[in-house]
Amino acid sequence: EAAVTQSPRNKVAVTGGKVTLSCNQTNNHNNMYWYRQDTGHGLRLIHYSYGAGSTEKGDIPDGYKASRPSQENFSLILELATPSQTSVYFCASGDRLGTYEQYFGPGTRLTVL
Amino acid sequence: GDSVTQTEGLVTVTEGLPVKLNCTYQTTYLTIAFFWYVQYLNEAPQVLLRSSTDNKRTEHQGFHATLHKSSSSFHLQKSSAQLSDSALYYCALSGDNNRIFFGDGTQLVVKP
Numbered sequence: 001e002a003a004v005t006q007s008p009r010n011k012v013a014v015t016g017g018k019v020t021l022s023c024n025q026t027n028n029h030n031n032m033y034w035y036r037q038d039t040g041h042g043l044r045l046i047h048y049s050y051g052a053g054s055t056e057k058g059d060i061p062d063g064y065k066a067s068r069p070s071q072e073n074f075s076l077i078l079e080l081a082t083p084s085q086t087s088v089y090f091c092a093s094g095d096r097l098g099t100y101e102q103y104f105g106p107g108t109r110l111t112v113l
Numbered sequence: 114g115d116s117v118t119q120t121e122g123l124v125t126v127t128e129g130l131p132v133k134l135n136c137t138y139q140t141t142y143l144t145i146a147f148f149w150y151v152q153y154l155n156e157a158p159q160v161l162l163r164s165s166t167d168n169k170r171t172e173h174q175g176f177h178a179t180l181h182k183s184s185s186s187f188h189l190q191k192s193s194a195q196l197s198d199s200a201l202y203y204c205a206l207s208g209d210n211n212r213i214f215f216g217d218g219t220q221l222v223v224k225p
Contacts, residue, residue, distance in 0.1 A: 099146035104157035
């Protein structure tokens with residue numbers, strides 16, 4: 001049973017539309033993260049959260065919002081999607097103790113036309 | 114701030130030969146741990162190795178890495194590459210700010 005799940009797994013959106021990517025974790029981790037992965041850029045951090053109700057900006061937050069309504073759920077919101085946001089998005093969870101090792105979900109492939 | 118450098122974007126090696134993926138880092142935080150993540154095609158990144166002890170060799174699945182704080186390095190090595198090792202490899206470090214900093218990744222291709 002996967003500990004970090006994402007939905008949808010694939011999404012095609014239109015330019016200017018609103019997109020919500022969802023992430024759920026059963027690791028009982030305090031921290032959750034959203035990354036995008038593009039060839040040549042590796043994993044880039046968009047937003048992260050230390051717990052329910054908190055969100056923090058990562059390295060590339062422009063054009064994205066995040067929401068953490070509960071310990072288990074963390075959403076990434078694109079209010080006005082643009083073609084430059086076409087990418088693969090990964091959610092991860094991590095403990096606040098120990099090594100801060102992160103555990104990744106399977107990813108969401110987003111295409112904005 | 115913290116940063117991780119992987120100098121090779123692509124490494125190609127023949128099956129059965131040794132392979133080395135380079136990783137160096139800069140950090141201004143109290144660094145907690147160092148990682149190598151591996152990502153197979155169409156899968157999520159997952160931890161391959163982790164270490165927080167200077168000059169101690171860490172091994173898993175035939176790969177090994179030794180953290181050398183004197184040279185700020187954490188290179189990944191394997192003595193005999195297998196076809197199944199073909200994947201994207203990320204070097205990363207975690208600091209006391211709850212974040213992990215990833216390098217840009219090295220694509221390893223093992224050919225017959």
